[in-house]
Amino acid sequence: MDFLSFMPEWLITHGAAVLVIMPLLLGAITAILPSERLAWFVTLFVTVFSTVTAFAILLVIFGGETQLYKMGGWDPPHGIAYVIDGLNAPIIFLICSMALLTTLYGLKSVVAEVEPKKRAPFYAAFMLGMAGLLGMVVTGDAFNVFVFLEVSSISTYVLVAMGASRDRRALAASYNYLILGSIGATFFVIGLGFLYMETGTLNMADIGGILRNLDGGSRVSMVAFGFITVGLGLKLAMFPLHLWLPGAYAHAPTMVTVFLASTATKAALYLMLRFTFTVFDVSFDYVFTVLTFIITGLGCAAMLLGSLSAIFQTDARRTLAYSSIAQVGYMLLGVGMLTAMGLTASYVHVLNHAVIKGALFFALGAFWYRYGITRTEDFAGLGKMMPWTMGAFTLGGLSLIGVPLTAGFISKLQLARAALDRGWEWAVVVIMVSSILAIFYIGRLLLAAYFQSPPEIDGEVVERNEAPLIILIPMWFLALLSIGIGIYYSDFVVQLGQNASDVLLQGDRP
Amino acid sequence: MISAVFENYHYSVVIILMMTGLYVVFSSRNLIKKLVGLSVFQTSVFLLYITIGKVAGGQPPILVDDGHGGGHGDGKDHHAEVATNLLAGGEAKVGGAQHSAEVLYSNPLPHVLILTAIVVGVATLAIGLALVVRIREVYGSIEEDVIADLDHRYNLEGTAD
Numbered sequence: 001m002d003f004l005s006f007m008p009e010w011l012i013t014h015g016a017a018v019l020v021i022m023p024l025l026l027g028a029i030t031a032i033l034p035s036e037r038l039a040w041f042v043t044l045f046v047t048v049f050s051t052v053t054a055f056a057i058l059l060v061i062f063g064g065e066t067q068l069y070k071m072g073g074w075d076p077p078h079g080i081a082y083v084i085d086g087l088n089a090p091i092i093f094l095i096c097s098m099a100l101l102t103t104l105y106g107l108k109s110v111v112a113e114v115e116p117k118k119r120a121p122f123y124a125a126f127m128l129g130m131a132g133l134l135g136m137v138v139t140g141d142a143f144n145v146f147v148f149l150e151v152s153s154i155s156t157y158v159l160v161a162m163g164a165s166r167d168r169r170a171l172a173a174s175y176n177y178l179i180l181g182s183i184g185a186t187f188f189v190i191g192l193g194f195l196y197m198e199t200g201t202l203n204m205a206d207i208g209g210i211l212r213n214l215d216g217g218s219r220v221s222m223v224a225f226g227f228i229t230v231g232l233g234l235k236l237a238m239f240p241l242h243l244w245l246p247g248a249y250a251h252a253p254t255m256v257t258v259f260l261a262s263t264a265t266k267a268a269l270y271l272m273l274r275f276t277f278t279v280f281d282v283s284f285d286y287v288f289t290v291l292t293f294i295i296t297g298l299g300c301a302a303m304l305l306g307s308l309s310a311i312f313q314t315d316a317r318r319t320l321a322y323s324s325i326a327q328v329g330y331m332l333l334g335v336g337m338l339t340a341m342g343l344t345a346s347y348v349h350v351l352n353h354a355v356i357k358g359a360l361f362f363a364l365g366a367f368w369y370r371y372g373i374t375r376t377e378d379f380a381g382l383g384k385m386m387p388w389t390m391g392a393f394t395l396g397g398l399s400l401i402g403v404p405l406t407a408g409f410i411s412k413l414q415l416a417r418a419a420l421d422r423g424w425e426w427a428v429v430v431i432m433v434s435s436i437l438a439i440f441y442i443g444r445l446l447l448a449a450y451f452q453s454p455p456e457i458d459g460e461v462v463e464r465n466e467a468p469l470i471i472l473i474p475m476w477f478l479a480l481l482s483i484g485i486g487i488y489y490s491d492f493v494v495q496l497g498q499n500a501s502d503v504l505l506q507g508d509r510p
Numbered sequence: 511m512i513s514a515v516f517e518n519y520h521y522s523v524v525i526i527l528m529m530t531g532l533y534v535v536f537s538s539r540n541l542i543k544k545l546v547g548l549s550v551f552q553t554s555v556f557l558l559y560i561t562i563g564k565v566a567g568g569q570p571p572i573l574v575d576d577g578h579g580g581g582h583g584d585g586k587d588h589h590a591e592v593a594t595n596l597l598a599g600g601e602a603k604v605g606g607a608q609h610s611a612e613v614l615y616s617n618p619l620p621h622v623l624i625l626t627a628i629v630v631g632v633a634t635l636a637i638g639l640a641l642v643v644r645i646r647e648v649y650g651s652i653e654e655d656v657i658a659d660l661d662h663r664y665n666l667e668g669t670a671d
Contacts, residue, residue, distance in 0.1 A: 150630040172649075175641045189555055
């Protein structure tokens with residue numbers, strides 16, 4: 001708690017609002033800055049500041065408090081309230097710290113991947129995206145969620161399209177993402193409209209209270225739940241709605257890919273949890289049915305088919321993108337169990353997967369930075385050409401598979417335990433099969449990198465050319481963190497998951 | 511069944527527009543036409559919100575001096591409160607509005623919400639059109655099939671032409 005005594009009082013009290021407003025304001029200013037280096041420094045300032053603030057808030061929340069910030073002093077439900085509790089505080093810290101790491105990484109990678117005159121606007125869009133994600137997670141007002149969802153989505157479309165100077169397919173990928181993302185957001189807002197018809201309020205806690213009094217409400221809330229689930233499902237790449245994801249991840253600039261992979265789908269999953277458990281309630285029979293039969297089924301399908309598709313990709317970034325779809329499946333399976341253990345496992349996997357995928361995509365970006373490699377067949381000899389980067393990739397890959405002593409193992413163990421606890425032995429089998437498939441798609445890359453010799457160009461073996469230090473630092477930080485979670489901090493991460501599931505299931509207590 | 515459709519004709523309009531928009535998005539292979547479909551789809555949601563804010567017989571949410579208040583502060587606050595109470599229930603409570611002396615207001619909140627959504631829709635459309643312009647510059651086409659074909663060949667060859 002020593003750390004908190006260094007923080008000014010106003011930062012704790014107004015932290016929730018400051019987190020969102022800082023990147024929004026400075027993002028707008030950054031767009032017109034003349035120099036890319038200046039823009040980078042502003043972004044670094046915002047991300048460092050947000051990370052420190054988010055950490056302070058996390059400590060306060062960890063002390064057992066819940067923060068309720070009333071925008072403009074208006075009391076909820078009429079005013080907009082920002083709520084931070086055990087469920088969203090870790091996600092807020094995750095978003096801020098990933099933004100900080102990607103900004104460090106961006107110093108070199110953005111120079112390599114984005115056209116010079118677009119770099120300052122690039123950082124501006126990045127900060128807007130960050131503000132949108134933070135707003136989505138922090139707000140307690142349902143319509144506010146939609147607004148921030150669109151702020152983050154629209155800036156993400158722009159960021160993905162910025163990859164066009166490296167790979168022109170980024171444009172088509174961004175366009176597809178725009179069409180599907182807008183449909184998703186519109187479905188979400190239709191759902192909100194129906195909820196408003198039923199309850200006459202937009203405050204999430206208030207909607208939840210009214211719906212519980214109505215015992216789930218009429219068919220209108222049922223339809224609202226359907227629309228909201230599909231809308232958020234598109235945003236979090238739930239299995240049949242995942243088509244935008246591989247293209248967006250594969251062709252966006254690396255910095256954007258890392259940020260998207262480790263935060264955007266996580267924030268959408270958080271919203272799904274919040275809407276399913278706080279706004280609606282699992283005691284409503286339609287919510288129970290959808291989660292138990294549909295979400296679980298789609299989660300399992302994602303685990304199997306996502307991993308299977310990952311094996312057959314020729315592009316390493318696409319492999320990891322399909323793997324992300326499979327990992328979302330693990331999270332959905334945990335949610336579908338509807339038990340405290342399942343939710344804990346799901347939440348732990350949200351945090352762990354962010355760390356693991358961040359490290360892996362950082363490494364893929366470094367391969368491209370030095371050798372222009374994205375195809376799996378070009379991985380030959382990378383273990384000799386870039387030993388440090390490949391080392392981080394290996395640690396991340398092992399963690400993704402779920403080898404013991406890694407973060408991935410912790411979350412898969414939790415998930416398997418939760419499945420046994422629920423009496424779903426078949427789910428354990430699905431987790432095992434999906435992990436075995438992960439061995440294939442990660443192992444294929446590792447085998448090529450370590451057991452094949454580097455290619456020869458004009459009769460000379462390609463020389464060792466390690467990535468610059470500023471790229472290695474964030475990458476190794478995440479890679480070591482994923483091992484650290486596996487060995488030392490597993491109890492801490494599981495504790496975070498339990499706090500979150502406590503918040504989610506408190507509605508069940510009379 | 512049929513009468514229900516006509517009594518709630520505004521919902522029918524919303525549903526028809528919504529499905530038309532979605533169908534256009536999924537069926538057309540032209541990037542501009544897809545955006546047109548997306549706009550129609552989003553506009554149908556604007557209509558949905560506006561119809562749920564309408565209270566039968568309600569007037570615009572502007573405070574009026576109906577004589578007995580005399581314009582002093584308490585009277586106005588009272589009006590505002592009645593309006594809020596009525597509107598919290600949406601249309602469902604309209605039938606139960608016995609305060610004949612009071613003024614009945616339409617609910618302004620959905621209109622305000624949809625103002626935000628309109629801005630979002632405009633921004634999305636602008637980004638979408640800008641992307642189509644860039645795609646046209648780079649690929650020389652705005653037909654999805656042509657672009658997919660070019661990308662497929664690019665994948666096989668590994669080099670841009």
